[in-house]
Amino acid sequence: MKRRAVLTAIILIIAVLSANIAFAENTILIAPAPSGTLQIVKTVPDNGEEGKQVTNMAVKIVFDEDVSASANDAANANCITIKDPDGKSYPFTIAHHPKSPNEIWCILEGDLVADTEYTVTVSAGVKATSGNTLSSPYTFTFKTRNTKTDTTISMVLTFAMMGIMIFATTRAQNKKREEDTAKGKGAAALEKQTQTDPYRLAKERGISVEEAQAVIAKEKEKIDKKNASGVKAREKYEADKAAKEAEIERRLKEIHDASVYKVKAKGSLVEHGGTLPKAVLKKQAARRKSKKK
Numbered sequence: 001m002k003r004r005a006v007l008t009a010i011i012l013i014i015a016v017l018s019a020n021i022a023f024a025e026n027t028i029l030i031a032p033a034p035s036g037t038l039q040i041v042k043t044v045p046d047n048g049e050e051g052k053q054v055t056n057m058a059v060k061i062v063f064d065e066d067v068s069a070s071a072n073d074a075a076n077a078n079c080i081t082i083k084d085p086d087g088k089s090y091p092f093t094i095a096h097h098p099k100s101p102n103e104i105w106c107i108l109e110g111d112l113v114a115d116t117e118y119t120v121t122v123s124a125g126v127k128a129t130s131g132n133t134l135s136s137p138y139t140f141t142f143k144t145r146n147t148k149t150d151t152t153i154s155m156v157l158t159f160a161m162m163g164i165m166i167f168a169t170t171r172a173q174n175k176k177r178e179e180d181t182a183k184g185k186g187a188a189a190l191e192k193q194t195q196t197d198p199y200r201l202a203k204e205r206g207i208s209v210e211e212a213q214a215v216i217a218k219e220k221e222k223i224d225k226k227n228a229s230g231v232k233a234r235e236k237y238e239a240d241k242a243a244k245e246a247e248i249e250r251r252l253k254e255i256h257d258a259s260v261y262k263v264k265a266k267g268s269l270v271e272h273g274g275t276l277p278k279a280v281l282k283k284q285a286a287r288r289k290s291k292k293k
Helices: 002-021 070-078 146-183 185-198 198-205 209-259 280-293
Strands: 040-044 050-051 058-063 080-081 091-098 101-108 117-122 138-144
Touching: 070 080, 080 101, 101 185, 198 209
Parallel strands: 050 138
Antiparallel strands: 040 058, 058 101, 080 117, 091 101, 117 138
8 A cells, every 4th residue: 555655656746747858849831942942841849839848948940951061050050049038049059960960959058937938030041051041031939838837736746745655654653553562562562551550550650559550440441331332232233133134034935935836735736736847748748649659
């Protein structure tokens, strides 16, 4: 129980935290560009996408041809801007993946602000390795996630996990205490022994042995009354149970007796007004027919 509860809480926390790094790629539908020009075919994040992380953020722009020439990186970086609503530009570093030469990665150098919309502008003039350039600018936006909500959810899950662990631990401790008491060990067992030992009780409470004996006798009387009431309740339950079972048996016997046909003397079923089953009648007819042959 304890292990299952802890694992459930941890899985919930991981599910919330993993959402911070998930994103989806979407295709941009742009009218065909003139021959000899560069075209954007995809961006990550997509235009208007929300819930992006504020740390370790990167913007990916995918073109229809190779843009990985390092000689063009500085000029291409000047054609791309990432700004907040106040017009503040956020610096980034351009990077390329060897297996994806058509992509430009803009890796932000600092953290973004939570719950804020950012505008990415790709100006005309971005140059491909072939020398082709982007003929018209393209602008898209994305919004960062609300980290306050994430923090609240994480705190709630953390406290829930702590509560589950405390509950499980307390339950295990109580169970062990009960087992120790049953075996005559532990603090509970010692307290039980004290309650039945007048000398020890007198020493612990600072009273006389006679007073301690009176306290023990009073406690014993309470326990006896409690046990007696428990025994009476148990006896009543057993008596009610036996009465119900007897009533069920009586009704079953009535049903059985009503379905049994009794005769006064020995004889065949037909002689006493009964009817033979069709299967028996057919066998008898077949037997008589075979004898005639």
